[in-house]
Amino acid sequence: MVTEIEIRVGLKMGMADPEGANVQKALNLLGFDSINGVESAKCYRIIIDKEEKAALELAEKMCRQLLANPVVHNYTISVAD
Amino acid sequence: MVTEIEIRVGLKMGMADPEGANVQKALNLLGFDSINGVESAKCYRIIIDKEEKAALELAEKMCRQLLANPVVHNYTISVAD
Numbered sequence: 001m002v003t004e005i006e007i008r009v010g011l012k013m014g015m016a017d018p019e020g021a022n023v024q025k026a027l028n029l030l031g032f033d034s035i036n037g038v039e040s041a042k043c044y045r046i047i048i049d050k051e052e053k054a055a056l057e058l059a060e061k062m063c064r065q066l067l068a069n070p071v072v073h074n075y076t077i078s079v080a081d
Numbered sequence: 082m083v084t085e086i087e088i089r090v091g092l093k094m095g096m097a098d099p100e101g102a103n104v105q106k107a108l109n110l111l112g113f114d115s116i117n118g119v120e121s122a123k124c125y126r127i128i129i130d131k132e133e134k135a136a137l138e139l140a141e142k143m144c145r146q147l148l149a150n151p152v153v154h155n156y157t158i159s160v161a162d
Contacts, residue, residue, distance in 0.1 A: 002117060008124060023125060023148070030146055032139060036083060036128035043089060043124045044104060047117040058113065065111055067104070 003048050003055035004080040009068050010041035045080055052079055084129050084136035085161040090149045091122035126161055133160060 011017050017040055024038040044067060048055040059077045068075045092098050098121055105119040125148060129136040140158045149156045 010124075010126075020125070026147055027127075027143055030143075032143060034130040034139070036130055038128075039126040041124040041126065043091075043122040044101070045091075045120040045122065046108075047119075049115040049117055058115070062108055062111075062113060066107055 001049075001051045003050060003052050005046045005048055005055055005059045006078050006080040007044045007046065007059055007063060007067060007075060008041050008078075009044070009063070009073050009075045010039060012072055012074050015072050055079075082130075082132045084131060084133050086127045086129055086136055086140045087159050087161040088125045088127065088140055088144060088148060088156060089122050089159075090125070090144070090154050090156045091120060093153055093155050096153050136160075 019040040020038040023040065024035055027035055027038070046059065046062070048058055050058060056077060056079070063075045063077065064070075100121040101119040104121065105116055108116055108119070127140065127143070129139055131139060137158060137160070144156045144158065145151075
């Protein structure tokens with residue numbers, strides 16, 4: 001059985017997010033004036049040869065070992081639709 | 082009213098995804114051997130001073146004008162929980 005996992009690696013509250021800030025600036029310059037904030041994040045869709053429960057556990061390990069830096073990142077893991 | 086929108090900008094089918102390929106290689110080297118594929122994508126969480134329907138329409142415009150390149154990217158827009 002194959003499970004598709006979606007991992008979202010974002011910045012922890014208070015970390016500088018220059019990419020998000022620049023996107024917000026660019027959107028303002030384009031005339032979008034009702035924007036209150038932009039946060040950027042990195043997403044990975046990983047196809048794992050396991051059933052759902054095992055795949056979610058593996059994804060958690062992948063985040064801890066490679067994808068996220070616990071000093072600056074938080075992450076969410078979900079099963080992709 | 083404020084709406085939080087999540088935009089996911091991914092690569093179209095068939096586009097080279099070196100970041101995804103390298104993540105897969107690194108995970109394999111770390112001993113994760115049940116991985117069938119990794120796709121990377123960029124996510125933006127945008128806080129918009131509008132109600133849901135208007136915010137979704139604005140987000141669609143933002144993707145077309147700035148966030149996604151229609152030659153290489155596809156995107157999904159959703160209301161963040």
